[in-house]
Amino acid sequence: MLRVFTIAALVLPLAIDTFVLGTALGVAGIAKQERLRTSLVLTAFEAGMPLVGFVAGAVIGGAIGQLADYFAAAVLGGTGAWMLRPGSGEEGEAEHGVRVLASARGWAVVLLGLSISVDELAVGFGVGLLRLPLLLLVGVIAAQAFFAAQLGMRLGSHIATRARRAAGKVAGALLLLAALLVIAEKLVAA
Template structure:
């Protein structure tokens, strides 16, 4: 019974982290959604982001597990500090980043080819750090990458689909909310 509760606790923790990481894809999707993308483009972009939200934390977790086995509990502190730093950076970017007048043309370049690859990579880099942190804690690898991929894809698609409608209400705060959640988990892992 206690293993089921522990598993449910881990599931909820990983789900909240996946949603927090997906908020970055959601908020960037809101901005790109202003291009009035077709459903086929939304599916292609969000699927690519979903794949990157699986690959990047998987890579991070493998490295984190390896380092954890080599240097032990010290990696737990490093993982927690990385979460806090990543969350702080997300909050900082949300508050102090400014859109420039060429934002639409840059967003259009992000919807295909290398532009899409680089966009998905940049949205998923924070997943690499979180994956490293989770690897140092020995989190369930399959569950984590599945949740990260699904949440990244769904939140990116949601952001792209509704971008033009609500970006002025929520878009600039989505990344800050995700960052605050990562800071909270980093502090929890330190204690």
């Protein structure tokens, strides 16, 4: 049962983070005709980066054995703490990147996609260490990324910057919760 909560605690912060990014795009004035393309780009990176992280996590998890769950908790907790750091989500930090993403083409899209999906890489790494079901997780991450981006872009012009920043902090706190759930699951199983 804790596995279900762990998976939810891993996916929910990503959905919030994608929604926040989508709202920033909406505030930046992304054109209606660009919403689908942008959502698909975000979905590709948000679903692809956990795969890369998973492979790395599975390899390292196999090498460190019993310590893998604790290492996963440290990676997830560290990512959550990074998202909660002072100055995270300040005005201009995300907005600049999303304005560039909205008009980017070719390799610029790839580079921007990589830069905005680092947290998905960390989650994939944790998933690999924890040996969670990869295909299920990637499917759920892809679905949430598409819908959260679409919803965020549509509502973006109506959501205040302050609320967007607060949502980013909630995402960081949820990753810290995921780290605690991993540790709790390990202790209960022992």
